[in-house]
Amino acid sequence: MNTVKLSFIGAGFHASTNIYPSAIQAGAEITAISTRDLERSRAALQRFGSRGKPYDDYQKMLRDEESDGVVVVAQPQDQSSLVLDCIHAGKNVYVDKPLGWNGPEALQLADAAEQAGVVLMVGFMKRYAPVYMKLKELITGGTLGGARSFQARFAVDSTPFCKDEEQFMKLAAIHIVDLLRFLFGEAVQISGFTNNDNAQISQSISLKFANGIVGSVYFAGMSGWSRESESLTVTFDHGFACADEVVKLTVHHSLTASGLPWQSLAEQDTVFTPSASAMSGGYRDLYLRGFVGEMAHFMTCCREGLTPVSSGRDNVKTMELCDAILSALM
Template sequence: MGTSKLCFIGAGFHATTNIYPSALEAGAEIVAISTRNIDRTKAALQRFGSRGNAYDNYKTMLQNEDCDGVVVVAQPHDQTELVLDCIKAGKNVYVDKPLGWNALEAEQVANAAEQAGVVLMVGFMKRYAPVYMKLKELIDSRALGTARSFEASFAVDSTPFCKNDEEFIKLAAIHIVDLIRYLFGEVAQVTGFKNSNNEFISQSLSLKFDNGIVGSIYFSGMSAWSRESENIRVTFDDGFACADEINTLTVHKSLTSNHPSWRSLGESDSVYTPSASAMSGCFRDLYLRGFVGEMAHFMDCCRDKSTPVTSGRDNVNTMDLCDRILSALL
């Protein structure tokens, strides 16, 4: 497998902390970067050891550079226009979430990519996180029987960048919204309550899916949660599974027989967790959160001209569910 040549638009904190290192770890070559400031662009190239070209105008970069794909990590409200320009230039695109502020905008971009015949991938890294990939495998295999219900929670200090319920859902909680679609399918019904006050967010949701699965989600975006936390517990016919804090999956298999479970050692628990050492460094986090996996997937899709798991078209349903959740909150 050869190295993928990627261009980048944006070099902010999230991009330089998570996306650039993950792309390099996945085997990318940075051939060009564009930001609004040429000195910032040159600094980003130097930081990541690239001899690529520096730009302060992304349209010029799109015209000049021959690359396998463009990675867009910019301000949320700028990204739709940036992606449309990349598509017009015939470039494959990876873009950080959210793509479009609602389902209508997301559909317009998805249509444009399909008409142009380019790859369009949206950055929902949790689908590529090992703990959730393992949980998805467990659900699909029915190793514990049919999944019946779930409980999920996500809490984070989002007060610096989310000032109301809509911004919280579409800039922070959107990752969990997309993840439950990945795990359980499309949602048939949503109800919810909130106790929010401007940037202090507290939400409780109940959902029923097309396949009958039911679940509840607790969302919190407050300074109390300086220690970010997330977990999902799924109940099956013959056991349950708990995905905890991104790095641990506990699978409990219940005894299925005519005898009481307390008579024997018939039940079992399996715990899946990564190792850790000084040699793992920061890359452990990038792998476990799914950043490296999603960048590798994007490069594979560009090479094969295949549809990403988190495609622009799939993103339409995620944005639609975000809108439905906001409408349901009372």
């Protein structure tokens, strides 16, 4: 299998902490990095053990480098123009969310990528997290019967980077919004309530999906949640499954024995968890959160010309759902 060569635009905290190490774990070769400062680009190459070329002009990098794909991890307000330039240069592109600040902006980029015949993938890493991939298998596989309802929670201190409700929805909560689409399909009815004080945000949302699945979501972007937390429980015809903090999935099959459940030790739960080891270093988190999986998927799509699971076209519907939720909040 040939190594996939990737060029990068951006080397900020998120890129350096999550994206670069995950690309290396997935087997990528970093051929070039472009930032606004040549020395910063050179330092990033050295940090990640690459002998690639540093740039302070991404347009020149796009012209000079023959990479299999370009990874864009920049400020949200810059990403659309950067992605469009990559597309016009005929490059496959991975871009961190959000791609476009709303549905129309996302649609423009998805159209451009399809017209250019290039891969366009958006960084919704939760789709590639093992716990949610396992949950998706349960939903589509039918081993617990049909999925009927869900309850989700996502809470984080988003106040340093989200100053209002729209920023919170599109820079933080968007991962759960996209995850719900990945698991359940398209929402057809939305209602919700909000209790906000500028950057301090609390939301309660109810959704019904086209397949009949209903559920509720609790979002909090408040300084009170200094410990980021998330969970998702799905109720099926014959049991339930609880995904907890990205590291555990508990699956319960409802009892079908003839006796009453409290008369014996018949109840059973299956718990899926990763092993823990000092040898994992920081890589355990990158795998469990889905960062390595998404980079591996992007590389496969570049190599084989496939449409990503989290494609630019699919991203349009996620941005539309974010706006629909914001419009429904009272």
